[in-house]
Amino acid sequence: MSRRHIGWAAGAAAAALVAAGAITYAVAEDTGGPETERPGAESADAGFARDMAVHHQQAVEMSYIVRDRTKNEEVRRLAYDIAQTQANQRGMLLGWLDLWELPKVSAEPPMTWMGMGDMASGKDGALMPGMATNTELKKLGSLSGKQAEILYLQLMTDHHKGGVHMAGGCAAKCTVDVERRLAQGMVDAQRSEIELMSGMLKERGAQPRS
Template identity: 80%
Template sequence: MRHLGWIAGGAAAVLVAAGAITYAVADGDDPGTRAPAADSADAGFARDMAVHHQQAVEMSYIVRDRTRNTEVRRLAYDIAQTQANQRGMLLGWLDLWELPKVSADAPMTWMGMGDMASDKDGSLMPGMATNTEMKRLGTLDGKQAEVFYLQLMTDHHKGGIHMAEGCVEKCTVGVEKRLAQGMVASQQSELDLMAGLLEQRGAKARD
């Protein structure tokens, strides 16, 4: 069945996320167990990055079915598992804080960039692919699918790093700040890997 193997892995990721959520509640360097406000950077980052991560997971599932290349499939698997896990943590924190998972505010408002957010063709935040680009990815095969995925994910990671750096600067919940810092480091490493994979295919990131 489509995505069955990855879904099984996702179930394991949920268990890991549950443990991380429990750790967040007991994290001694956070200001007690007080929930942040609904309009805080902590809540805004959790909501926005959960949406951002979901698209990365979707892109990775798509390319998994469009190529047989081991390196790209492994990268896509790692991104899907990591970001599904992190998304579970972010949504779990919102539940624990008893805060809504959606907001009437524009995306990126918590970063002071609400007026810059774009919903053009489904691209809600920096680096997100448009609906048209997602559909195109699903029509490509082999090397073409690999190159387009790597280009889209490069843009996606750059946008994600920008958001995570915003949380490192503005968030107040210690465990969330550390998660954001880990995102910066891991996604920068993946950017370097993707640049090499694009070069191997005679391509480069989009301007």
């Protein structure tokens, strides 16, 4: 992996963080006016905000685990970029729920807003498609060096694929314009990172799991 690729990842993360502030301000304008109807608790907008906040939290957790399990600067930089970007986006999603005066949890299964409530797993801690299980997280924390790098890249690739699917659902179903644009931005960014991680796995003699 060249420094150019790592620089691109860092630059993309920085751009996402800068854009986040503008998006947070814009969503307040989009949903704060008296003529604008705020989304309901069971809307796609609220469902996506709740579910993606949970999904993002695990990505942050995995990234901090691998950061402490390898000295490889390329993987550590990628993990840092993912953790910072997704932690920032998670804060935005939860902030929007506060702005809309909606609960951050729901009695409905995850992804019900996508018509997939019965398909969300929950098995061994994997609440939604693409999420790592508790067993996989424990294994990641037990590995080091190249082995930790490979498992992290495989888990994060699966995680991103699940995230792309969910964000695509919001891009199609959400009604708040800035949230829909953020979701499409997630689709584009995570697809690029999937491609980047595929190359990093290949350099390590491995490949994505699916």
